[in-house]
Amino acid sequence: MSTLFPDLTRVPAPDRPALRFGDRSLTYAELAAASGAVADRVRDARRVAVWATPALETAVGVVGVLLAGVAAVPLNPKSGDRELGHVLRDSAPEVVLAAPGDELPGALAGIERYDVDVCAHGRIPDVHRGPSAPALVVYTSGTTGPPKGAVIPRRALVATLDGLADAWQWTGDDVLVHGLPLFHVHGLVLGILGPLRRGGAVRHLGRFSTEGVARELNGGATMLFGVPTMYHRIAEALPAEPELVKGLTGARLLVSGSAALPVHDHERIATATGRRVVERYGMTETLMNTSVRADGEARAGTVGVPLPGVELRLVEEDGAPVTSYDGETVGEVQVRGENLFTEYLNRPDATAAAFTADGWFRTGDMAVREGDGYVRIVGRKATDLIKSGGYKIGAGEIENALLEHPGVREAAVTGEADPDLGERIVAWVVPGDAHDPPGLDELAGHVARRLAPHKRPRVLRYLDALPRNDMGKIMKRALGGDVDG
Structure with missing residues (x-):
């Protein structure tokens, strides 16, 4: 059975x-x-x-x-x-x-x-x-x-x-x-199989809407799972939808995943409802690795601590473990535990390449870790690790800083070759007002004041919208060409 x-x-x-x-x-x-x-x-x-x-x-x-x-x-x-x-x-x-x-x-x-x-x-x-x-x-x-x-x-x-x-x-x-x-x-493992394993219930909206969220949370639902795009729409709708505010305020747990939830959306939801959104971190091959705990601090911009039974470490490019959990030292996330997949079907080569000799799975995600164990994802190794002026910089934290600017609606950060720095930081921005967008000096200063001067963008490019997949993740490989503002 x-x-x-x-x-x-x-x-x-x-x-x-x-x-x-x-x-x-x-x-x-x-x-x-x-x-x-x-x-x-x-x-x-x-x-x-x-x-x-x-x-x-x-x-x-x-x-x-x-x-x-x-x-x-x-x-x-x-x-x-x-x-x-x-x-x-x-x-x-x-x-x-x-x-x-x-x-x-x-x-x-x-x-x-x-x-x-x-x-x-x-x-x-x-x-x-x-x-x-x-x-x-x-x-x-x-x-x-x-x-x-x-x-x-x-x-x-x-x-x-x-x-x-x-x-x-x-x-x-x-x-x-x-x-x-x-x-x-x-959607399937956490959203359907999870409640059924607990003996609880699932109410699937069929198609996401803020009205549907408000209706279900005000009708007895206790938890909401979503991706950042959904929570962004929720944050935008809160001022005009009192029933949505009421539903979120009464929810026991709000969870976001699949990509980083921008800090400004965290804060808008918390200010309006008194509820903090919890983030977790996982991927297809590992299911879930970490989460902010319900009884812990819902710290915006982090994905919490490793789940029970999950081992997590950060490593340097040469495979040496990162020993400094200072919230600044970037390393690749590697995990080990019962939560891992067993193989890529019909791909023994890819399976072997995905694991270290001692059984750690190479996630390809870059992160920093705080002294209390909280993990903060700063991007993907392949697309989000920028090496500029001798520094290793994660694109994710710059994106969050840009999104805190009132003139920025959407933002993505990439690196491109630079003869002096090795790579320079490029900000791709969808402005809130296309007729009066914030300029490079303004945004560079905004980032430098929040993070550090070496993390400021050197190039600014405007877009009407960022390319995204079905889950709302930004497809950075689709960014390119001459679209300077």
């Missing part, structure tokens, strides 16, 4: 709410029956693809696959033909699950389809899988080549979700509201 979702197998309160998507919902007893039917259907498969729309069928399908002890492969419905074809060839699923009526692309035509019936009545099979058995195959974004399938074992789900339960004081009494996509670990 399942050790991932104890309340599905014992169902202590059959009428207890489990899932709600819009006006469609399932109790724990109904979820057990519907997911049991899926489990019985796919139990002989090795891998099962799930057409991961933000719908009740996706949640039931993934839960059913996990109950069968099989690996689920969530598919992004917005994937292009080329990317989707690669994922299907690489993962070779025997079955694809979808909602009745979903129109699937031609790339899935040769795979047996099974429509998830959320009203079905099935029994959860008596299947036992070890902790290292694959639970999910989640594909990375593919920014440096074709997407790689991270094989996430069952133990990683347990380690992350139980670690977060400890950090967030997460219980079966919590009701989570979110509007995240369900093809990645934030």
